Amino acid sequence: MGCKKAMPRAVRALFFAILVVVAVFAGSAGYGGSETRPAIRHTLAAADGATLDVCLMGGGPPLLVLTGYAMTSEMWDAAFIRELAAARQVILMDNRGMGPSPLGEGAEISIRRMALDAEAVLDGLGIDRVDVLGWSMGGMIAQELTMARPQRVRSLVLVASAADIGPLLPALDRMKAMSGEEIWQAMFPAGWIARHPEALKRVEPRPRPPDARMIQGQEAAMRQWEGTTDRLADLRAPVLIVTGGRDWVCPPEAGRAMYERLEVRTDAPVVLQIVGQGGHWMMHQFPEMLAGMVHGFLGRDF
Numbered sequence: 001m002g003c004k005k006a007m008p009r010a011v012r013a014l015f016f017a018i019l020v021v022v023a024v025f026a027g028s029a030g031y032g033g034s035e036t037r038p039a040i041r042h043t044l045a046a047a048d049g050a051t052l053d054v055c056l057m058g059g060g061p062p063l064l065v066l067t068g069y070a071m072t073s074e075m076w077d078a079a080f081i082r083e084l085a086a087a088r089q090v091i092l093m094d095n096r097g098m099g100p101s102p103l104g105e106g107a108e109i110s111i112r113r114m115a116l117d118a119e120a121v122l123d124g125l126g127i128d129r130v131d132v133l134g135w136s137m138g139g140m141i142a143q144e145l146t147m148a149r150p151q152r153v154r155s156l157v158l159v160a161s162a163a164d165i166g167p168l169l170p171a172l173d174r175m176k177a178m179s180g181e182e183i184w185q186a187m188f189p190a191g192w193i194a195r196h197p198e199a200l201k202r203v204e205p206r207p208r209p210p211d212a213r214m215i216q217g218q219e220a221a222m223r224q225w226e227g228t229t230d231r232l233a234d235l236r237a238p239v240l241i242v243t244g245g246r247d248w249v250c251p252p253e254a255g256r257a258m259y260e261r262l263e264v265r266t267d268a269p270v271v272l273q274i275v276g277q278g279g280h281w282m283m284h285q286f287p288e289m290l291a292g293m294v295h296g297f298l299g300r301d302f
Contacts, residue, residue: 058085
């Protein structure tokens with residue numbers, strides 16, 4: 001996985017396809033601009049010495065927001081984050097090596113290591129207990145954090161995520177054979193973007209391209225992740241699962257499977273919300289509605 005090794009042709013094709021996609025979509029989260037709200041940026045140290053990039057927004061009870069594969073914190077939908085920050089201190093963190101700070105040669109990239117990074121962010125900010133929202137791969141990280149440090153997670157919101165990598169493998173394989181334009185067209189459900197072209201008006205280019213080594217490392221981390229399916233019933237935090245009915249990357253069956261594993265618990269609630277027209281990037285489709293779901297869940301007296 002070192003950067004001196006040549007990328008396999010399929011991985012190289014996927015990487016350049018992702019470059020095209022992020023160049024088009026990344027800026028929908030231009031949340032740090034003067035037109036939205038002030039943001040406080042931090043750099044914190046991970047347990048192994050890696051530098052982690054964090055952005056704090058809003059005020060109120062803390063909400064840690066974990067992003068997904070090949071994405072940065074800049075790529076969240078601006079309206080979604082703005083709505084969350086209206087009532088919460090939103091902690092947006094970049095996964096290691098994806099923010100402005102580079103990741104050193106040989107540093108580990110794994111789902112559990114990124115969960116430790118999330119804990120290091122909480123330590124660095126002096127936060128003992130937090131609500132956690134994880135999207136896609138970020139939901140996997142959030143599950144590992146909650147399993148490892150249950151006393152630190154008040155509740156868990158899993159958006160377009162899964163308890164094991166199996167349901168996502170077809171999508172990872174499919175993307176390797178797709179061009180950047182094809183991936184771009186597939187980010188929203190077929191036909192939806194034609195009826196809602198205004199969604200693209202929120203899109204701006206992001207200031208930096210992704211690091212190929214980080215993209216490779218994250219894909220490998222997901223493929224090697226053992227998952228939490230057999231451990232979900234031991235997860236003690238209240239959980240909100242939000243899945244898109246038109247999500248081909250993380251199909252709704254994955255959300256239903258998590259719900260079925262969690263609903264057997266008697267000491268913590270679990271809620272499943274299926275967004276009928278939601279794709280994998282449903283936060284760009286329905287930002288206010290999704291934020292409302294999150295606020296409604298987090299506002300409960302657990």
